[in-house]
Amino acid sequence: MKKPRVDIALGSADAAQLSRQGADALVFLVSKDIQPGAGALSKLARAALDAGDLETQPGSVLMMYRPPGIGATRLILACIDDQSVAHVRAGIQAAIGLARSRSLGRLAIGFASDASAHALRTVVSAIFERTYVYAATKSAPETPPKVLEKVWIAARNAEALKPVLDRAIAIAEGVELARHWGDLPANHATPARLAEAAMALAKVPRFKCEVLGPQDIGKEGMRAFMAVAQGSAEPARFIVLRYEGARKSRPPVVLIGKGITFDSGGISIKPSEGMDEMKYDMAGGASVLGAFQSLARLKPPINVIGLIPACENLPGTSAMKPGDVVSSLNGQTIEILNTDAEGRLVLCDALTYAERFRPAAVIDVATLTGACVVALGSVRSGLFATDESLASALLAAGEAAQDPCWRMPLDDAYAESLKSNFADVANLGGRGAGSVTAAKFLQRFAQKFPWAHLDIAGVAWNGGAAKGATGRPVGLLVEYLLATAQEP
Template sequence: MNFELKALGLAEAAAQKCDALVVVMGEDFAGGSDPVSRLAQEARKAGDFEGKPGKLLQAYRFEGVAASRLVLAGAGDGSAKRIQAAVHAAVAALRSKGVKRLVVCLPADAPEGAVRAAVAGTAEASYVFVATKSKPEGRELQRVTIAVAGDVAAHQGAFDAARAAANGIEFARELGNLPPNLATPTRLGEEAKKLAKAHGFQCEVLGPKEVAKLGMGALAAVARGSEEPLRFIVLKYQGAAASEAPVVLVGKGITFDSGGISIKPAPEMDEMKFDMGGAASVLGTFRALGEVRPAINVVGLIPSCENLPDGRALKPGDVLTSLSGQTIEVLNTDAEGRLILCDALTYAERFKPRAVVDIATLTGACVIALGAVRSGLFASDDDLALALQEAGDAACDPCWRMPLDDEYGEGLKTNFADMANVAGRPAGAVTAAKFLQRFASRYPWAHLDIAGTAWKGGAAKGATGRPVGLLVQYLLGQQAPSAAGRKPAAAAKRKPAAGAAMARRTGGAGRKAAA
């Protein structure tokens, strides 16, 4: 879909020739003498529309409005979060109405972030997956105009970033929604190469022999049970001087997770195709970087394989030697995500990064702790954690900081290796993060557990593209100081601040996200 930005008042927006006009209104909307304002005023008097969050009023061929369909969308206090929800509700209501040309008119006093919110809300509500359907119907919306009051130039930067993020999110959703027989590790490598060719990135895709030569024993062990060959993908975007240390993004790419020998229950196992949500988010973020071209260096690392049971598969009781040289006793083969990530985190050291962020559908325990609203955030560096939290809030893609107290790592002790790969049910999301932390001690590090946010189940089943919005916003805020006037995350490692936000207790039950 094509987005454009225009300066239009309500009267001008009403005159636009389009299939539908969405007008976002807060509770304090006053309006003028134009047709849309008159409708809103009359509807309020009649008690049919109040501008409250989620409220919609639809009109067909309303006098004085060129669009066939008019939707008034309530945005409550007019915050960016409410605007995104209002636009999402309005566009969702127009689905299957044959709307190809849409104008979204924002309030005259819309806050910073309103343009981003409008683009994100439109893109999310209009997305339809058709790649594997015999009759690819449903993608009707083709052109969207975001109408703002005043000078367009003041909103252009935010609009360009929002459009790039929306394209990145859609790219991630498309990959996540592909069935596991198509979205294989090989396919992820091919998609990375296509991105690199289209946007001028550097790309290297390693196979089983190269991974074995490097000494990535944990990644190689997880891949043993599948006939699909593993891939280790390295993407590099250079938007700043070569001397600038990069941010490294590490995405978990388990393209299907049966649990291995520790096999999962059959119900909803099909959703384990979404276990490559971290990998999809890294690729989606690079898709956005290719458009917005920020002044920052970024490296993407994606360890990818399947986790299946066969005669060669990883077994409970096996001891692995990771790339770092640390040994790991496998107590549960369904805790495979951390095994492939630990080798990638060690590999990241060679880039001398300013920060490393790994993204993974890691634990069902995080779903119990935070549900589907916020991603779990763990960080060894306070500045990095704050930057990610602020980015998530600004992008309406929120996360919540969880603890990393040393005591949580006690459960990883074992008599047979340097550590075990699981520590029991209590605080399962935290102990998984503590495992990863043992491989991320040489740089500022953060871990995003997206098991609850990377996809939806039930009638709305499908990938969400999260946390691409958060990652893009974070990277834009971490550009070289000469370009963005922002101080990068501090290089010094810090322990989490006392009283860091947390859930008191997390369990291992709930959605069967890969451990």
């Protein structure tokens, strides 16, 4: 594995030791009730707060150049008030933004007291998030800042936090890989290139990768998947990633990621405004790649299968049409009422394909419905599950990873709107509860294993001036897998 982009180390130090640390800048995370101690750091922080130069609002920062008694060239005081996730994120992001504006390459970051596990995770994720720069398709950045190269994090309880740091870095790297593939334009992140990325991951020990092309997919009988792919000149790929970290007798967890590398809506074409963001419709597939990147770092004792059905959904001359009826891998027939409800068509065949692995659980991840955005916005993923213990584990993993989800219903009554006069099921329900009816469609193909569906349409990317992939829900998936690895 290649070295992490940012070299992050953890060491033990109190405020007095931290004040002597040499660096381009020392970031000191302080609460508004800090008391002046024997060292220069706490005295400077208390004086800045009393003078009003450092505001008490979390995220407020104050930079000093060569203050007396401080070994670093610059001191950045960042107010976090307490060690809650929101406060630590606000403080560290503001401090790193200030450091990057000065092109500083070496930072030391210290807490005024013992650091909690979630505070350390927040610092690491914020470092990666704030320093991620997309440049893959740019000839040259306009005004490139100096890359942040080394960060030393100091806490008095550092020894106890080392496992937390390792996990946080591994997850952050997985998130970054998912962001990279999400941000790539559709002409660069084609199904074939997505498959190449999976093959590259499989070059490390314990990993395997198999890629099915159009002929292989057809021979398997995945006609619902191929119906979506047939409108594009880009050939589809069905990616099968394997991580074998436990004995073969241990049933694997299967992760399925929707890999629609561009979604025009097909014949039921989308409005032109914002259609460029439909390159993010493969964010579920990207999150599976990101989770496997994290597994390569952490090597937990568990078996994991990753399935990514990848294709484009375009209105070509061979494209599926509203009213068409196609057969799925498990034999159920589907009436296509709307070609823009294509995600469930590729996922249903992937769910049936997953049966052959006799999985302990199957989790599919997809930017599936705009209805989920309306329901939950950009804060939480929508969680649907047929198994209570699986649902509870995913909810807990989301909280631990600071990547939360929310349990949604799966009442049988919601499936009524999916009835068809011409097939076993329609691919679209009525106007109401669109995220739920989409999940009810998928549930028909997930009867033979504990199953969960994560609708990430609201959380997978940001729009507007901050447009870009978020890498969610890589953190949630990895935390779940690590917790599962501890089970007998």
